[in-house]
Amino acid sequence: GAGVSQSPRYKVAKRGQDVALRCDPISGHVSLFWYQQALGQGPEFLTYFQNEAQLDKSGLPSDRFFAERPEGSVSTLKIQRTQQEDSAVYLCASSITTNTEAFFGQGTRLTVV
Amino acid sequence: AQSVTQLDSQVPVFEEAPVELRCNYSSSVSVYLFWYVQYPNQGLQLLLKYLSGSTLVKGINGFEAEFNKSQTSFHLRKPSVHISDTAEYFCAVRAGLTSGTYKYIFGTGTRLKVLA
Numbered sequence: 575g576a577g578v579s580q581s582p583r584y585k586v587a588k589r590g591q592d593v594a595l596r597c598d599p600i601s602g603h604v605s606l607f608w609y610q611q612a613l614g615q616g617p618e619f620l621t622y623f624q625n626e627a628q629l630d631k632s633g634l635p636s637d638r639f640f641a642e643r644p645e646g647s648v649s650t651l652k653i654q655r656t657q658q659e660d661s662a663v664y665l666c667a668s669s670i671t672t673n674t675e676a677f678f679g680q681g682t683r684l685t686v687v
Numbered sequence: 688a689q690s691v692t693q694l695d696s697q698v699p700v701f702e703e704a705p706v707e708l709r710c711n712y713s714s715s716v717s718v719y720l721f722w723y724v725q726y727p728n729q730g731l732q733l734l735l736k737y738l739s740g741s742t743l744v745k746g747i748n749g750f751e752a753e754f755n756k757s758q759t760s761f762h763l764r765k766p767s768v769h770i771s772d773t774a775e776y777f778c779a780v781r782a783g784l785t786s787g788t789y790k791y792i793f794g795t796g797t798r799l800k801v802l803a
Contacts, residue, residue, distance in 0.1 A: 617777070617791075618793075622789070629787070676791055
C-alpha cells in the first residue's frame with residue numbers, strides 16, 4: 575500500500591474487554607514498531623519487530639499487552655482485560671531498514687470506559 | 688541512555704513571522720535525528736531527517752534544521768510561518784541498542800500555534 579494502515583481508527587472498549595489493533599505496514603518494510611501516545615504526550619515505544627521476529631518488547635507495560643507479526647507483514651497488538659489507563663492512541667510505524675526513517679500510520683484511538 | 692528534550696511545550700507566533708523549535712538530545716554514539724509533525728487526530732508525518740553529511744537539513748513545507756554536535760542540538764526553523772503550520776512537532780532520535788535492535792525515542796512535543 576501507499577502508507578501504513580491501521581484499523582480500527584477508533585475503538586471504545588468496556589473495562590475488562592479484550593481488544594485487537596491491526597497494522598498493515600508499507601510493503602517490503604522489514605522493521606515494524608508499536609508506540610503508545612497518551613493525551614498531550616510524545617509517543618512511547620512499546621515493541622519492535624524485524625520481519626516476524628519480535629526483537630524488543632521492553633516497552634510493553636504489562637503482560638496484558640501482546641504483539642505478533644506471524645508472517646513478517648501485518649501485525650496485531652492485543653490488549654487483554656483493558657483498563658482505563660490503557661486509553662491512548664496506538665501508533666504503528668514501519669521502516670525499510672535500520673538506517674532510514676520510520677513511517678507512521680494514523681493510529682488507533684482506544685478509549686476504555 | 689539516549690534521550691530527547693524539547694524545552695518549549697507551546698510556542699505562539701504570528702503569521703509570517705519566523706519560528707524556532709528547540710530540541711536537544713543526549714547520545715554517546717552517532718545519531719540519527721528526525722522532526723515529525725502531527726496534526727489533530729492524525730499520525731506522525733516526517734518533516735526532515737539528519738542521518739549524515741551536511742549539518743543543515745531542509746525538509747518539507749519550508750522547514751529546515753541544523754545539527755549541532757557540540758551543543759547536542761537539532762533545532763527546527765522556518766523563516767515565515769502560515770496558519771496551516773499550527774500543529775504538534777516532535778523531535779526524535781534513533782537509538783541503536785547493543786542487542787542489535789533499535790527504536791525511535793521522542794521528545795514530549797512542542798505545540799506551535801500560529802496566530803493571525
